[in-house]
Amino acid sequence: MDKRSPKQLRTMKTLTTRQQEILSFIENYEWRNRYWPSIREIQEKFGFKSTNAVMGHLRALEKKQIIERIPGQARTFRIHRPDASSLGQMPDNSSEVVDIPIMGDIAAGYPDRVEPAGEIGRLQVDIQHAGFNNNRRSFALQVRGDSMVDVEIYEGDMVVVEPREPRDGDIVAALIDGETTLKRYIQKAGEPPYLKAENKFYPELYPVTELTVQGVAKAVVRSL
Amino acid sequence: MDKRSPKQLRTMKTLTTRQQEILSFIENYEWRNRYWPSIREIQEKFGFKSTNAVMGHLRALEKKQIIERIPGQARTFRIHRPDASSLGQMPDNSSEVVDIPIMGDIAAGYPDRVEPAGEIGRLQVDIQHAGFNNNRRSFALQVRGDSMVDVEIYEGDMVVVEPREPRDGDIVAALIDGETTLKRYIQKAGEPPYLKAENKFYPELYPVTELTVQGVAKAVVRSL
DNA sequence: GTTGACAATGGACAAGCGTTCACCTAAACA
DNA sequence: TGTTTAGGTGAACGCTTGTCCATTGTCAAC
Numbered sequence: 001m002d003k004r005s006p007k008q009l010r011t012m013k014t015l016t017t018r019q020q021e022i023l024s025f026i027e028n029y030e031w032r033n034r035y036w037p038s039i040r041e042i043q044e045k046f047g048f049k050s051t052n053a054v055m056g057h058l059r060a061l062e063k064k065q066i067i068e069r070i071p072g073q074a075r076t077f078r079i080h081r082p083d084a085s086s087l088g089q090m091p092d093n094s095s096e097v098v099d100i101p102i103m104g105d106i107a108a109g110y111p112d113r114v115e116p117a118g119e120i121g122r123l124q125v126d127i128q129h130a131g132f133n134n135n136r137r138s139f140a141l142q143v144r145g146d147s148m149v150d151v152e153i154y155e156g157d158m159v160v161v162e163p164r165e166p167r168d169g170d171i172v173a174a175l176i177d178g179e180t181t182l183k184r185y186i187q188k189a190g191e192p193p194y195l196k197a198e199n200k201f202y203p204e205l206y207p208v209t210e211l212t213v214q215g216v217a218k219a220v221v222r223s224l
Numbered sequence: 225m226d227k228r229s230p231k232q233l234r235t236m237k238t239l240t241t242r243q244q245e246i247l248s249f250i251e252n253y254e255w256r257n258r259y260w261p262s263i264r265e266i267q268e269k270f271g272f273k274s275t276n277a278v279m280g281h282l283r284a285l286e287k288k289q290i291i292e293r294i295p296g297q298a299r300t301f302r303i304h305r306p307d308a309s310s311l312g313q314m315p316d317n318s319s320e321v322v323d324i325p326i327m328g329d330i331a332a333g334y335p336d337r338v339e340p341a342g343e344i345g346r347l348q349v350d351i352q353h354a355g356f357n358n359n360r361r362s363f364a365l366q367v368r369g370d371s372m373v374d375v376e377i378y379e380g381d382m383v384v385v386e387p388r389e390p391r392d393g394d395i396v397a398a399l400i401d402g403e404t405t406l407k408r409y410i411q412k413a414g415e416p417p418y419l420k421a422e423n424k425f426y427p428e429l430y431p432v433t434e435l436t437v438q439g440v441a442k443a444v445v446r447s448l
Numbered sequence: 449g450t451t452g453a454c455a456a457t458g459g460a461c462a463a464g465c466g467t468t469c470a471c472c473t474a475a476a477c478a
Numbered sequence: 479t480g481t482t483t484a485g486g487t488g489a490a491c492g493c494t495t496g497t498c499c500a501t502t503g504t505c506a507a508c
Contacts, residue, residue, distance in 0.1 A: 033302070056486075
């Protein structure tokens with residue numbers, strides 16, 4: 001057991017919830033806009049009534065060497081996190097996204113009917129390759145969870161999904177328990193089809209009902 | 225022959241020398257610093273005695289839709305540079321799809337100079353995401369070998385490579401022993417850069433010489 | 449010879465924006 | 479019980495920075 005208190009643990013390198021939120025927003029903002037936010041923009045986003053609230057968090061992040069700033073200069077950040085799995089998470093705040101949607105959560109139906117709230121980013125993918133026709137309603141879906149790690153699809157990856165009837169062996173985007181996940185579609189002759197996770201620690205099998213399968217995964221795109 | 229005079233040609237879409245210089249500086253600045261320059265920094269770099277000299281060029285670039293700016297906000301640029309080479313060949317007018325050659329083997333030099341024989345397919349991708357929209361001469365490279373399995377890049381995957389100067393931590397396409405492979409580019413302050421395989425069974429380090437690095441990997445695409 | 453794009457000077461204003469000082473609350477130490 | 483850390487309010491100061499006005503000059507085109 002780690003004898004240190006939660007407090008002590010937090011003061012070292014880990015970030016507090018608030019700090020993580022601030023950091024995520026900053027990264028997210030730059031990712032969307034290609035430039036950094038001003039302190040007052042951060043303030044506004046979090047509803048602070050003083051810019052100094054932001055300053056406190058920035059100072060903390062700077063002391064922990066997560067971010068670096070150039071004193072006195074506007075909108076200049078530098079983020080030291082080579083690890084950057086952060087791109088994959090992007091909590092919320094993606095309000096002003098302009099382009100074609102990456103659906104973070106298509107829980108409640110077909111992608112056509114999804115609200116803008118489900119969009120967590122933009123990505124235009126069109127692949128004419130190996131049967132991936134330049135066709136209609138394909139959409140990108142960002143992967144959460146590790147149900148497909150055995151076929152090398154990881155959290156944060158984007159999967160291009162084409163809405164169509166699945167065939168045996170296809171990887172499909174499926175609606176299970178109100179959440180869209182990736183599963184392998186299995187259909188043997190004379191038997192009802194079912195879904196299967198590609199992770200040996202997830203031995204679950206899922207029945208296929210109407211509206212379960214939303215489309216077939218055609219490609220994985222991961223930005224580096 | 226084009227009957228229009230050089231002048232007329234220039235007024236359309238091409239940039240004047242000065243404008244090209246300004247644009248290059250801005251792009252370059254952002255590469256190095258990860259944030260945009262202020263107008264006075266541009267002014268100083270070019271030795272202008274008035275900020276308005278810069279303003280004129282920026283207005284011109286904006287009118288030509290090369291750059292975009294947010295009025296009144298500091299250090300906010302957005303650079304739209306549709307790849308000149310791709311502009312001509314877009315399949316149908318599906319906005320900004322770029323088709324990227326898939327090079328099976330780029331052993332003998334820069335991708336520019338590669339013979340069409342090295343092309344084993346074409347991949348039509350348009351990703352407006354994480355800096356990938358800046359594709360000048362991007363090309364796709366099919367991965368052979370397992371030198372990058374620790375970052376989940378596998379044999380058969382296609383990596384989209386953008387020719388440009390690498391930064392510390394980038395994954396780069398590098399020419400080693402007459403063969404193009406993927407490596408991690410490491411450059412610590414005050415030290416010469418080197419390349420490193422992302423596979424714990426490949427502990428090799430490689431020095432960086434001229435012509436070694438061909439570009440920076442921006443995305444992985446795997447068709448399922 | 450006039451027009452218009454291009455390039456640049458010089459000065460000044462106002463908004464954007466980072467920074468700081470004083471002060472407050474709550475929880476976690478020691 | 480006093481002290482530290484995280485989180486926040488409120489207001490003000492002043493540098494940074496984008497913007498605008500007036501003016502000058504060059505060069506090719508009409």
